[in-house]
Amino acid sequence: MKLDLQDIPRVKGISKESFLKDYFRPQLPVVFEDLSADWPATQKWNFEYFREKAGDIVVPLYDGKPAKGHQKSHGPAMKIKMRDYIDILKKGPTDLRMFFFNLLQNVPELVEDFRYPDLGVKFFKKLPVLFVGGEGGKVVMHYDMDLANNFHFNFAGEKRVILYPPEETKYLYKVPYSIVSMEIIDMDKPDFDKYPALAMAKGYEVTLKHGEALYIPSQWWHFIKYESPCLSLTLRSLPTSPKRILEVLNNLLVVRNYDNLMRRLKGQEWIDHKNRMAIKNTHKNAGID
Template structure:
């Protein structure tokens, strides 16, 4: 697996960002996507979050290897938001909050974030999601079901993110009718998954105030270097074909997979695994 560092930019004009990154589908770290004048930099902390929403019940997510047959991993438990923040502050843990919408629960928080929209208005600022994780936790390798462009901004701690173009899906051992791979990019062996040796992607480590732009449909494997949290916003895909693919994923593919899993259970899962491996072997043969 080859990983190149992601370039960083700041002060970029929307026309230049669209031309050099958005249209070309090239990942980049943006240093000033969240304005330094945003109130969040002074107001937000775990203590503040516990004060305004500490009693809210939240779903907790853990290791995802045990739920490979699901398009989205099911939660492993529930606790209050305050209890969760105390837990990730105390020691490393694999516990994460997935697409936790604190900004919907407390909409006044949206006013605390000022975006420097480098897309000239394409970013859906009204649809932010927060992601929390303990030190050492990680998401499984996946791409977003709606095929949107993603801007993930770090607010506390550090994240290491590996990103890959969607055309490497077969080498990823992508499960058909799902949006994740069965291989773990960090722990799976090349002996078991030889396609991993030929992956060619990028590595970014983002810290507070930095935003990673991930082009539409790109794979990403997110690792929490420390405990922390980020906010993700998105922009719609560029092309009609990407929009149609995202709509098909959302409204057809995932429900078809749910139905087949209910009917055929483990047989369906084994069929998908075998198909993923067969496609990877075919991709390897094409490489010579």
């Protein structure tokens, strides 16, 4: 038994009209093979370049350990200088990742190395964010709380990405009061005996290489495995429909704060309860006894 995944379509030289018609409006993923071909970042962005430009900046690092007890769900594991983190990446496998690092705030000169592509969508230009991870690092299956449309550009290394559309949520062991699947589930090697509904979900996959970009539509689930140390940039287009904006506000102001409150009050008891409910709800929705 294995996950039901198909390859994500690939395009070169796509026009904004074709992108809007074939991918953005129908909310379907696509890999751009040459969208950043003429960007300075495609030639210059590697770990030594970042050591030179941003080596002294202190960055928060996150690991793959689920939050326990009374911990908040999104806290960093440590904070160190960028150059020290690059040294860790070069030594070998590590699950330490840089997550949602705002380039505009921290290293504004690097913003000159890329451009916002002309794809007919409005980008949120205050938030170009960097993602860095070491070999073997994994990002739990989740969707973004702000429901952004993401354009994810990879400039170093290779990463495997698995995507699922929102309609497959019922099979993905979504944890109540969160935007993640159960953190104990390894989508790289799922245990179908414990989590049989995963085999019923229909998704997509790609190995993203240097110079390639992936469009991840709003509210699509994504799991990432770093096959080698990677350095990537995400440009974001935020939702504009009133319904989606209300969903975002609910996620940010109600769901997240309620979950963190319950973690403080109930600790591990609350986390265990949510995981039991994730299994119960998923198996009920999937018709599994």
